Amino acid sequence: MSARVLMVQGCTSDAGKSTLVAALCRWLHRRGVRVAPFKPQNMALNAAVTADGGEIGRAQAVQAQACGLAPRTDFNPVLLKPSSDKGAQVILHGRAIGQMDAVGYHDYKRVAKAAVLASHQRLVDAFDAVVVEGAGSPAEINLRANDIANMGYAEAVDCPVVLIADIDRGGVFAHLVGTLALLSESERARVQGFVINRFRGDIALLQPGLDWLERETGKPVLGVLPWLHGLHLEAEDALPREHADKPGATLRVVVPALPRISNHTDFDALRAHPQVDLRFLGPGEAFPPCDLVVLPGSKATRADLAWLREQGWDAAIARHLRYGGRLIGICGGLQMLGRAVHDPHGIEGDAGSSEALGWLDFETTLQRDKQLREASGHLSIEGVEVRGYEIHCGSSEGPALARPLAILSDGRGDGALSDDGRILGTYLHGLFDTPDTLAALLRWAGLQDARPLDMAALREAALERLADAVEAHLDTGRLSVLLGEAPCAA
Incomplete structure (x- = not known):
């Protein structure tokens, strides 16, 4: 039947x-x-x-x-x-x-x-x-x-x-x-x-x-x-309508709302965490003081990188780092942290190359075949378990990747952690969804009494x-x- x-x-x-x-x-x-x-x-x-x-x-x-x-x-x-x-x-x-x-x-x-x-x-x-x-x-x-x-x-x-x-x-x-x-x-x-x-x-x-x-x-x-x-519950596509008021939140997080932001559901755990005040920053807005900036995924990394510069946010993030702030890049955000993004086949727009932000020593080349996989392993920060998934067509290479953020169960290294420990990048979406990983990353960002939060249970x-x-x-x-x-x- x-x-x-x-x-x-x-x-x-x-x-x-x-x-x-x-x-x-x-x-x-x-x-x-x-x-x-x-x-x-x-x-x-x-x-x-x-x-x-x-x-x-x-x-x-x-x-x-x-x-x-x-x-x-x-x-x-x-x-x-x-x-x-x-x-x-x-x-x-x-x-x-x-x-x-x-x-x-x-x-x-x-x-x-x-x-x-x-x-x-x-x-x-x-x-x-x-x-x-x-x-x-x-x-x-x-x-x-x-x-x-x-x-x-x-x-x-x-x-x-x-x-x-x-x-x-x-x-x-x-x-x-x-x-x-x-x-x-x-x-x-x-x-x-x-x-x-x-x-x-x-x-x-x-x-x-x-x-x-x-x-x-x-x-x-x-x-x-x-x-x-x-x-x-994860949104299908639209960014959250409201900014939740959390009087008890002590860690301030800013996420630039890129024109082609992808998988902004990565931040649901941060939005739900009672100790975290997360704000999506829209076009024309001044970059506020914060403890952590997260560059999100992007469906058009080079175009969104150019847009970020048009907003003057590259300079604002550099100032944030000079004053001791922390920075995370996820997927396309990771690619922006390197020295260059190359798109020889026109995967995300016109073929060509773009200078990236240059805070980590690697370069990314976009490829026709997309990498799709679930992943798990352990963070180099506190050695906690991490789980997530990869959706990207970029392949990154360079010295910074010799110090990965995580070692995955298949033996691959993922992402990078800067020498001074204040910048990290990853290809893993869902990075914050595992309770112990979330708590470890919040402590790394400066929230010493960070509590775990279980997104799976909340869903x-x-x-x-x-x-x-x-x-x-x-x-x-x-x-x-x-x-x-x-x-x-x-």
């Missing part, structure tokens, strides 16, 4: 699609349903390494965790990683196939659609239920032709759709009714109900609007999800909160029917 498929589409980007899919996956998993997540096409710079040696969107890895599964490339068969305003690296079934501009990818969608449908079929053959996440909005009428991300996929596989909207943005009823108005007749019929997300306040004041919405559209409101404060707690919210605030009876199951008891 094939799996029942339910798709979540959103009125806007960041409406809560990823979160709702994760919530439904954990809710079903808790009930003993063999469920899998699926996102046909994702555009994101937050990626994860899969058990079958590829890469997918980070959100789908979290959704897999909600299902009790290891990440697989079939969970996100098409991943687009923007490298400029007009172009992106296209990843098909976990493997990069090259750079395309928007027009070129539009023509390529026939091939991409075949990959999507092949992954879909494998999942429905292997599981009881598949919960699917759309991308952006189905009302983007300029992208309707050959669509594989929203209604084009839903029509092709004949699945029901739930539409979610974010009330915190304002105009939630206009979003829902306007989205329906821009769908075709068959697509409107496919929408089986609405979910309103991020509600704060008295539900009684919202009820007249919910009643009007059901009368106006003839479709049920499946529930209103509250704003869940302090929910520690599990967040997924459980989401499943609880489904049971408390959504119509689980209707959801069960949509998923081909007997209705849940009230």
Whole structure:
């Protein structure tokens, strides 16, 4: 028997699609349903390494965790990683196939659609239920032709759709009714109900609007999800909206928000740590005093390096180091710490070379074949265990790498630690997620009483909160029917 498929589409980007899919996956998993997540096409710079040696969107890895599964490339068969305003690296079934501009990818969608449908079929053959996440909005009428991300996929596989909207943005009823108005007749019929997300306040004041919405559209409101404060769950792509106020935080960390910042989920553990005040620094902002600067990953290292210099932040970081501050570079940030970055094949833009910041003695050459692997080993700092994953196409060589930050279990050295011990770099994403590693690095940065924090436990707690919210605030009876199951008891 094939799996029942339910798709979540959103009125806007960041409406809560990823979160709702994760919530439904954990809710079903808790009930003993063999469920899998699926996102046909994702555009994101937050990626994860899969058990079958590829890469997918980070959100789908979290959704897999909600299902009790290891990440697989079939969970996100098409991943687009923007490298400029007009172009992106296209990843098909976990493997990069090259750079395309928007027009070129539009023509390529026939091939991409075949990959999507092949992954879909494998999942429905292997599981009881598949919960699917759309991308952006189905009302983007300029992208309707050959669509594989929203209604084009839903029509092709004949699945029901739930539409979610974010009330915190304002105009939630206009979003829902306007989205329906821009769908075709068959697509409107496919929408089986609405979910309103991020509600704060008295539900009684919202009820007249919910009643009007059901009368106006003839479709049920499946529930209103509250704003869940302090929910520690990786974002699909957007940087966090809010800067958390932590009166008791004593270590100040600054992360430059590069235009093509990748895997900013690396910093979730720092954001969650009660002793750490982390700030993403945006364009035009003055570089504030801090204890630690972290240069993040980048999908376009040379371009982001040039942008960093345009902001004057290279001089600000040099001043930070002169006054005894600490500096970490992760992946593309590591490459920026060296003497030069070479891109002879035009992997991330125009072919050529760029002078890097020169604080560590090595050079990086970008290569066509991307390195994708999970990694573990021990840090040279305090000898603690470290775990993470690598997603990069750069190969770095030079004297600074003879003093690696970590020795990995396969015998390789990773990254570098400066002679004075104040600058370190690594290719490992997820560097801060291991509790003992996090505490050791915070002590290295100057937080002597650093406490460990377990991000894996926080994610599990967040997924459980989401499943609880489904049971408390959504119509689980209707959801069960949509998923081909007997209705849940009230």
